[in-house]
Amino acid sequence: xxxxxxxxxxxxxxxxxxxxxxAADVMRMAxxxxxxxxxxxxxxxxxxxxxxxxxxxxxxxGTGQALRLGRAGDVDAILVHSRAAEEAFVAEGFGTHxxxxxxxDFVFVGPDTDPAGLREASSAxxxxxxxxxxxxxxxxxxxxxxxxxxxxxLWAEAGQDAASFGRWYNAVGAGMGAALNTAAGxxxxxxxxxxxxxxxxxxxxxxxxxxxxxxxxxQYAYLPxxxxxxxxxxxxxxxxxxxxxxxxxxxxxxxxxxxxxxTLFVFNATPEG
Amino acid sequence: xxxxxxxxLQAFWLVITFDPELVxxxxxxxRITLTALVIASLIALPLAALLAVRRFRWRRTVIALMNALxxxxxxxxxxxxxxxxxxxxxxxxxxxxxxxTAMIIAQVIIIVPLIASIAHQxxxxxxxxxxxxxxxxxxxxxxxxxxxxWDARRALLTATLAGFGRAIGEVGxxxxxxxxxxHATRVLTTAIALETGRGDFALALGLGFVLIALAVTVNLAIxxxxxxxxxxxx
Amino acid sequence: MVSDxxxxxxxxxxxxxxxxxxxxxxxxxxxxxxxxxxxGPNGAGKTTLLxxxxxxxRLTSGTIEWACPLEAARNQQSFVFQRPVMLRxxxxxxxxxxxxxxxHQRADAYEQARDWADRVGLGAMIDRSALVLSxxxxxxxxxxxxxxxxxxxxxxxxxxxxxxxxxxREIEQVLQDTREAGTALVMSTHDMGxxxxxxxxxxxxxxxxxxxxxxxxxxxxAPVTTQAAAFLRGxxxx
Numbered sequence: 001x002x003x004x005x006x007x008x009x010x011x012x013x014x015x016x017x018x019x020x021x022x023a024a025d026v027m028r029m030a031x032x033x034x035x036x037x038x039x040x041x042x043x044x045x046x047x048x049x050x051x052x053x054x055x056x057x058x059x060x061x062g063t064g065q066a067l068r069l070g071r072a073g074d075v076d077a078i079l080v081h082s083r084a085a086e087e088a089f090v091a092e093g094f095g096t097h098x099x100x101x102x103x104x105d106f107v108f109v110g111p112d113t114d115p116a117g118l119r120e121a122s123s124a125x126x127x128x129x130x131x132x133x134x135x136x137x138x139x140x141x142x143x144x145x146x147x148x149x150x151x152x153x154l155w156a157e158a159g160q161d162a163a164s165f166g167r168w169y170n171a172v173g174a175g176m177g178a179a180l181n182t183a184a185g186x187x188x189x190x191x192x193x194x195x196x197x198x199x200x201x202x203x204x205x206x207x208x209x210x211x212x213x214x215x216x217x218x219q220y221a222y223l224p225x226x227x228x229x230x231x232x233x234x235x236x237x238x239x240x241x242x243x244x245x246x247x248x249x250x251x252x253x254x255x256x257x258x259x260x261x262x263t264l265f266v267f268n269a270t271p272e273g
Numbered sequence: 274x275x276x277x278x279x280x281x282l283q284a285f286w287l288v289i290t291f292d293p294e295l296v297x298x299x300x301x302x303x304r305i306t307l308t309a310l311v312i313a314s315l316i317a318l319p320l321a322a323l324l325a326v327r328r329f330r331w332r333r334t335v336i337a338l339m340n341a342l343x344x345x346x347x348x349x350x351x352x353x354x355x356x357x358x359x360x361x362x363x364x365x366x367x368x369x370x371x372x373x374t375a376m377i378i379a380q381v382i383i384i385v386p387l388i389a390s391i392a393h394q395x396x397x398x399x400x401x402x403x404x405x406x407x408x409x410x411x412x413x414x415x416x417x418x419x420x421x422x423w424d425a426r427r428a429l430l431t432a433t434l435a436g437f438g439r440a441i442g443e444v445g446x447x448x449x450x451x452x453x454x455x456h457a458t459r460v461l462t463t464a465i466a467l468e469t470g471r472g473d474f475a476l477a478l479g480l481g482f483v484l485i486a487l488a489v490t491v492n493l494a495i496x497x498x499x500x501x502x503x504x505x506x507x
Numbered sequence: 508m509v510s511d512x513x514x515x516x517x518x519x520x521x522x523x524x525x526x527x528x529x530x531x532x533x534x535x536x537x538x539x540x541x542x543x544x545x546x547g548p549n550g551a552g553k554t555t556l557l558x559x560x561x562x563x564x565r566l567t568s569g570t571i572e573w574a575c576p577l578e579a580a581r582n583q584q585s586f587v588f589q590r591p592v593m594l595r596x597x598x599x600x601x602x603x604x605x606x607x608x609x610x611h612q613r614a615d616a617y618e619q620a621r622d623w624a625d626r627v628g629l630g631a632m633i634d635r636s637a638l639v640l641s642x643x644x645x646x647x648x649x650x651x652x653x654x655x656x657x658x659x660x661x662x663x664x665x666x667x668x669x670x671x672x673x674x675x676r677e678i679e680q681v682l683q684d685t686r687e688a689g690t691a692l693v694m695s696t697h698d699m700g701x702x703x704x705x706x707x708x709x710x711x712x713x714x715x716x717x718x719x720x721x722x723x724x725x726x727x728x729a730p731v732t733t734q735a736a737a738f739l740r741g742x743x744x745x
Contacts, residue, residue, distance in 0.1 A: 028371065028454075037471055045455075057454040059371065060467075073360035074370050177470025184472075202472035230360060232368065399595075406592035408563050410605050411581050424595045 025052070027237040028075040030059045030066035032146055033175040035079060035220065038104070038195025038264055040257050047253060052240055062145035062175065070094055070223065073230030077238040081220045082146035095223035096235070101245050102254050102265045103219045106150060108210035109180070109197055110189035111136070118189070118209040127210045128158040135168045137188035141179050142171025150218070151191045157215070180206075193218055198259040219268075246271070280478025287479055288486075295480075299487060302460040305373050306441045309380035313440075314433050317385045321392035321432075322418040325400045336393065342386035347379075351446030354379045358450065371452040376460070379446040384436035391435055395428035396421050430499055434492055441488055461487070511575035512583045512659045513539035513691070515560070519569035522559050530555045530715040532569055537693070539659065541707035542686055544723070545695040548744050552715040553695035554589070557662045560693065561586050585656060587663040591649035598624060598640070599633040602651045609656065623651040627681055643674025650681055654690075661685065663694035667701065679705060699739070703727055711735045713744065 035041065041058060048054055059069060063080045070078045071094050079101070080086060089095045108118055108127055116134035121127035131138055140162070141148035155162045162169065172182050176196040183190035184204035192200075197208065222245055224238035244250060246269040254267040287295045324336055356362050358370040358378075369375045399421055407417055422429065444462035451458035453467060461484040468477035514536055521531025530552040537543065537560075545553045558564035560571065562581055573580035585605070594601050603620035607613070624633050627647040632640070637648060646666055653661055663682070667675040675698075682705060686692055696702050702709065706723040711730075719726065719735045730736045738744045 033470065055456070057371070057452075057457050059452040059454060071361075073365075175470050177472055181469070181472055200472040202474060232360065232366075403592060403594065405563070405586075405588055406594075409561065409586040410608055412608050416608055420594075 024054075025234075025237055026055045026057060027077070027234045027241065028057045028059060029241070030061055030069045030075045030078040030080075032063050032066060032080050033060055033177065034081070034145075034147055034193040034196050034218075036060040037176055037199055038193070038257075039199050039259070040195070040254065040265060043253055043257055044250065047249065048241065048244055051249065052244055054237060054241065056241065062141075062143045063147075063149070064144035067094075070225045073225060073233055075225060076234045077222060077224045077241065079220060079222050080146055081218050082149050083219060083221070085146075085149070086221050086223060089223060094226055094229055096226050097223070099222045099242055099246065099269065101220050101222050101250075101269050102267045103217050104265045105194050105211060106147070106191055106216040106218055107194050107197055107208050108189060109183065109192050109206050110209045111187045112205050112207040114207075114209050116189065121210050124154055124210070124213040124215050125158040128154055128160060131189055132158070132160045132165075135166065137186045138165075138169050139179050139183040139186065139188045139190040140169060140171045141176065141191075142173045143175070145175075146218075147176060147191065147193060150216075154191070154215070194262075195259070195264045198262060198264065220265075245269070276474045276478060279475040281482060283475045283479030284482035284486075287483060295483065297456070298459055298461055298464050298480075299483060301373070301458075302441060302462070302484070303487065303491075305376050305447075305460060306380060306437060309377045309384065309440050310433060310437050312377070313381045313384045313388055313436055316381070317389035317432075317436075318392055318422055318429055319418060320385075321389045321396050322421050324389075324393055325396040325421065326417045327414065339386050339393070340390050343390050345383060345386060346445075347383050347443050348445035348449070350382050351379055351449035354382065354446070354450045370450065371454060371458060373451070373458060375450040376447040376458060379450045380440040380443065383443060383446060384440050387439055388432045388436040391432035392425075392429050395425050395432070399425045399428075427499055430495060434495060437491060438488060441491075442484065512573055512580055513537060515571065515573050515580075517560065517569065517571045520559060520566060520571050521568045522555060522564050523567045528715055529564075530559055533559075533715075533717055535560075535710070535717060535720070537660070537691065539691045540686075540689060542682070542692045542694065542705045543708045543710060544702045544706035545693065545710045545712055546697075546699070546702055546738075547712035547718070548738065551712040553712055554664050555715075556710075556712060557586070557664050557693060557695060561662050582656075583659040585653035585658045585661050587646070587649050587653045587661065587666050589665045589668050591645045593637040593640075593645055593648070596637060597634050598629055598637050598648055601637045601648055602629075602633075602655055605652060605656045619655055620651075623655050624648075626684075627651045628677060641674075643670045643677070646670060646674070646678060647681070650678065654685060658690065660691045660693065663692060665695050665697060668697065675701070711738070 031041070036058060045056055048056055059075060061069065063082045063085065066078045066080050067085055067089055069075045070089065086098050090098050110116070110118060116130045116136050118127045118130060121130055140151055152162055170182065170186065170188065172179050176192060177200065179190055180192060180196065180200050181202055184202050184206055187205055194211070222242055224235060224242060225233045227233050227235040251267040254265045255263070257264055324332060354375060355370065357364050358367070358375050359365055360370070403421065407420065412420070442462060444466055447460065448463050448466060451463065453459050453463040461480055465477045465480045465484070468480065517533055517535040519532040519534065521533070522529050533556065545556060547553055555564055559566060561584060562577065563586070594604060599617060599620050602623050603616040606616035606619060621633060624630050627650060629644060629647055629651065637645065640648065650666065667678055670678070679701065682692060709721060709723050709726040710717055711719040711726070713734055719730065719732050726735070727739065730739055734744050
């Protein structure tokens with residue numbers, strides 16, 4: 001018994017002391033949950049560490065919080081997907097510029113039985129109109145994220161006001177994964193980015209019911225935080241990372257990333273845009 | 274039910290294969306929480322002893338406040354620490370946000386009232402017992418506190434373990450101030466939240482079981498240390 | 508310096524709590540040496556009087572003066588309680604505690620504590636927890652702990668109140684030895700036999716006041732007041 005406990009204690013001490021070697025340079029980037037849930041980061045970050053000797057620490061948050069982190073100077077760059085908010089961010093001087101990197105798309109996920117008939121929808125607006133008419137359970141991110149903003153703009157295009165919906169409309173105020181978990185639990189419709197959906201492990205009775213309308217394309221952009229606002233930000237590292245993200249190496253990795261045989265992202269950065 | 278089984282299985286494999294990522298995350302959990310625990314104990318235990326032996330004007334208020342703060346919502350602590358440590362906040366220049374140090378600060382704030390409160394209960398009891406003798410021997414305030422802390426050490430260990438349990442299982446505050454950054458501030462609880470978000474319940478549960486095992490192990494180890502000491506001396 | 512403690516003079520010394528007089532006003536003089544026995548019915552204030560003289564009960568009016576400054580006087584006294592206070596430590600650590608508080612090295616303190624444990628008959632159990640001792644053993648420990656600092660004056664508040672005959676005899680022997688070594692004892696008791704066996708002087712306390720004070724022989728053979736006489740007869744005195 002005594003030896004066993006000593007061994008246990010020793011192991012605990014050893015575990016608690018084991019550190020990990022860090023790359024030479026460290027920078028922080030805020031990214032959206034949907035980007036992180038795609039798993040693409042796990043492909044890109046090791047290559048970045050190897051090519052640039054740069055350790056990119058990711059803060060996985062909603063678009064709203066990502067922009068706040070940038071405004072406060074708590075990160076060096078952000079990678080988000082909400083164009084209007086991004087442009088405001090640059091206009092207010094918090095970001096030096098906005099660089100488009102890639103896009104993926106949003107999909108409608110819902111019960112496999114598809115009570116609202118989204119599989120027959122002709123467009124995203126039509127799909128939402130069908131939901132508003134049938135009033136099946138619907139889960140909204142409700143967290144001011146890029147996906148949430150996208151959903152609200154789609155409702156507006158379909159001539160609906162999300163604020164006026166009844167109890168079937170569930171704003172969960174959580175990340176994509178949590179929202180998908182809730183949808184799986186309620187067997188509800190939900191708007192998700194394709195990557196999060198494909199990587200999601202708890203699909204239950206849900207299925208992809210509508211996708212493909214160009215309005216659902218989801219543009220990711222990279223915004224370095226302005227060193228004029230926050231002198232401590234690592235602007236040179238942020239530019240170095242931007243160079244890598246728009247390089248051919250990144251293009252190959254991004255376009256080549258698949259889940260279950262499906263391509264998720266389309267690289268669309270323009271050289272020196 | 275199936276998730277529970279595959280969670281157990283996953284936990285088993287993670288531990289058996291000494292999964293390097295698990296070791297790293299578990300090690301960070303332990304390192305951060307144990308550091309916070311040591312700092313919190315150094316603050317809370319003398320404070321509890323002082324409150325037990327010393328009569329001063331605001332003593333009752335401080336005790337009531339301490340007991341109330343025991344129920345401090347971690348998420349609020351996290352938010353306040355976040356705002357204070359943010360680059361735009363008053364302590365921003367120190368660049369502590371999203372570092373293990375920030376997580377330690379948050380945990381210290383969360384567990385100091387808890388440890389102090391539990392410790393105060395047993396120290397006050399012991400003080401009633403010792404009062405007449407120590408007053409008669411004419412001990413100084415510092416000697417009083419040292420005597421009480423030493424003689425109540427086993428009860429204080431329990432208080433400390435309660436603090437450990439709360440700190441190692443806490444997620445709300447450290448998620449906010451640590452940011453759950455891979456290889457930097459990801460600990461067991463935030464990793465569990467992350468895997469739950471990805472819908473990977475099995476891995477989340479696996480990590481959860483590892484967390485429970487870790488907490489139980491630390492408790493047993495510390496209790497065992499306390500017992501050998503007792504057997505040796507008593 | 509050592510002989511500085513006595514005489515002690517209490518003049519109109521009184522302690523009150525919430526306006527109620529617990530003890531006093533008391534005039535009393537201690538010249539050192541011998542056993543001063545405080546007796547009297549329950550509630551007369553025996554315990555409080557000992558605490559008042561020792562300085563652990565608040566003096567609300569009057570004066571208590573020692574031949575030396577109060578702090579020095581306190582360091583030459585110790586107190587044994589009716590219900591002994593046991594530190595949650597071993598017997599040896601308990602006895603050594605006052606020396607450790609006074610800054611003695613551990614080895615020196617333990618050496619002396621071992622010696623005192625032997626003297627009170629606890630030599631065989633110095634490594635046991637004080638909490639598992641019998642009542643008599645605990646009281647002997649408390650006495651050893653009170654004597655280890657070599658005080659000139661020891662207060663004992665009914666030290667044998669709940670002990671059996673054998674334990675009482677052992678403790679009285681220790682007290683006799685202490686008295687013969689020149690230490691003054693001020694003790695209270697319920698046990699008139701014990702009072703007769705040990706006392707040199709008697710202080711008869713009634714309603715918080717010194718009702719009669721005399722040499723032991725005189726008091727027991729010819730009490731002056733009717734209340735003292737009644738008390739000695741075993742009557743209820745109010």
